[in-house]
Amino acid sequence: xxxxxxxxxxxxxxxxxxxxxxxxxxxxxxxxxxxxxxxxxxxxxxxxxxxxxxxxxxxxxxxxxxxxxxxxxxxxxxxxxxxxxxxxxxxxxxxxxxxxxxxxxxxxxxxxxxxxxxxxxxxxxxxxxxxxxxxxxxxxxxxxxxxxxxxxxxxxxxxxxxxxxxxxxxxxxxxxxxxxxxxxxxxxxxxxxxxx
Amino acid sequence: xxxxxxxxxxxxxxxxxxxxxxxxxxxxxxxxxxxxxxxxxxxxxxxxxxxxxxxxxxxxxxxxxxxxxxxxxxxxxxxxxxxxxxxxxxxxxxxxxxxxxxxxxxxxxxxxxxxxxxxxxxxxxxxxxxxxxxxxxxxxxxxxxxxxxxxxxxxxxxxxxxxxxxxxxxxxxxxxxxxxxxxxxxxxxxxxxxx
Numbered sequence: 428x429x430x431x432x433x434x435x436x437x438x439x440x441x442x443x444x445x446x447x448x449x450x451x452x453x454x455x456x457x458x459x460x461x462x463x464x465x466x467x468x469x470x471x472x473x474x475x476x477x478x479x480x481x482x483x484x485x486x487x488x489x490x491x492x493x494x495x496x497x498x499x500x501x502x503x504x505x506x507x508x509x510x511x512x513x514x515x516x517x518x519x520x521x522x523x524x525x526x527x528x529x530x531x532x533x534x535x536x537x538x539x540x541x542x543x544x545x546x547x548x549x550x551x552x553x554x555x556x557x558x559x560x561x562x563x564x565x566x567x568x569x570x571x572x573x574x575x576x577x578x579x580x581x582x583x584x585x586x587x588x589x590x591x592x593x594x595x596x597x598x599x600x601x602x603x604x605x606x607x608x609x610x611x612x613x614x615x616x617x618x619x620x621x622x623x
Numbered sequence: 624x625x626x627x628x629x630x631x632x633x634x635x636x637x638x639x640x641x642x643x644x645x646x647x648x649x650x651x652x653x654x655x656x657x658x659x660x661x662x663x664x665x666x667x668x669x670x671x672x673x674x675x676x677x678x679x680x681x682x683x684x685x686x687x688x689x690x691x692x693x694x695x696x697x698x699x700x701x702x703x704x705x706x707x708x709x710x711x712x713x714x715x716x717x718x719x720x721x722x723x724x725x726x727x728x729x730x731x732x733x734x735x736x737x738x739x740x741x742x743x744x745x746x747x748x749x750x751x752x753x754x755x756x757x758x759x760x761x762x763x764x765x766x767x768x769x770x771x772x773x774x775x776x777x778x779x780x781x782x783x784x785x786x787x788x789x790x791x792x793x794x795x796x797x798x799x800x801x802x803x804x805x806x807x808x809x810x811x812x813x814x815x816x817x818x
Contacts, residue, residue, distance in 0.1 A: 477685075503710075505704075505707065505709055506707075508672075508673065508674070508675055508704055509675070509678045509704060509706065509707050509710050512672065512675035512676075512678035512679045512681075513678050513679075513682040514682065515679050515806070516683040516684070516685070517685060517686045518810070519682065519683055519686070519809055519810045519813065520682065520686020520687045520810075520813055521687075521813055521814035522685075522686045524682075538671075538672075538673055539672055539673070539675055542672045542802070543672065543675070543679075546802065546803060547802045547803045547806045548807070549806060
């Protein structure tokens, strides 16, 4: 693997640890929520101009926070293909956009990731929520293909990804954004648990 | 009308605009301008994006609100991302002019007919999606004469241009397109610094 696309924290989370409480086996979350405010502050620090989204259940508190402020313009697209193309146009025009989408939408839009982020080398940073993830398991351990195939897919496409498995990982946002600029390509922030 | 006649009219009136072409329009636009492929100023030939040319143009229009942005789309391309009509109308860029050349076929793959050809109406779809105006032209002379005033209006404006299928004329017209080069050149021209 080339170092420039290796995930920053892949495999750093423990697998499903359990604790016994009042006779019931409870899985300890692997992924814990990060606040919308924390992500928004990262976006402000990065001077993001636009967030183009196809609404993601995981990021609904972030989308609400974005809709209640005016420093960053929130655009909604019908499909992730459109969102990636709008991101391209905004960047060509000199702005600093970012995307907010769901992981299955990322799969749906891989051709545009290839054509615009990879072939045309347009910085394309995507906040990607893991819809349907069991947060007591790592993404790769989740039973659903829509979750467990994401990291292997990104590996296969050599797309850099930066997991947020808890509040301590918030710097993944700035790391991913810097990566897409420095490498003129795609980067993904994998948001492990629904934002708070 | 002949596609080349419509393209000639657009090229003549596009001075100062950012122009974006895709698929069937690429070869005709290249034939109508003096610059070689990939070196046309303030211009993109969008290939490989399966209907994304209009939303790339939307992004440029939003980022450069003082520039006129002209997108020359194809009917088959638009049908690949038909929801983009709603997205564009929702963003409502006043400087975006969306021309859709309708020849009724997927020309670049061998001129197979579009699904439902003759039964749908893109002009009505754009109007219903919320474009500021939606127009249709079938005659080159009228198109050419009305184009100057059309480009002075407040967008987003949708313009259907009905053209004759030209089987074989422009197949592989996008050959040699270097989108990366065009993208980075355009950004440098718009922003003033290399990307």
